[in-house]
Amino acid sequence: MKEVKIETTLQVYDHLNDTPKEVQDLMEQAISAREKAYAPYSKFNVGAALLLENKEIITGSNQENASYPSGLCAERTAIYFAGAKYPEEKIIKMAISASSKIHTTITPIPPCGACRQAISEYENKQNHPIEIYFMGESGKVVRSNSLANLLPLGFDKSYL
Structure with a gap:
């Protein structure tokens, strides 16, 4: 048996x-998009904003x-809207902000597993890392220089 250690390095801004x-x-x-979320069941609003290589900004909120x-x-x-509207443009940066109508969110909230897989697909497709920043409604902001930091041992087309 061989033990493998996987480490992730993130930057945290206060x-x-x-x-x-x-x-x-x-x-x-992303915060503006978060305010447009439709979340009557979870009461958990999330907004995302993407910076594309052509300088366009695409936003999305949870629905x-x-x-x-x-x-x-x-x-x-x-990310799906960006892929549909600008299929050849690279996604350079992503910003994510989440808040709850039940309690204050000051802990940085990363993408869920399904979103990590979707972001990974685009990062692999464009063969270029996507810099990701995430936060709650206020407080610290976490930076990952690539989705691969958030999803080590990711699943991609090479396994198919």
């Missing part, structure tokens, strides 16, 4: 104001449904 201006602007877009599996997370809403 406040959104500590991030680069371009990231602050992108996160503000719930009484039949829970039929809803869609903010990250996938944004």
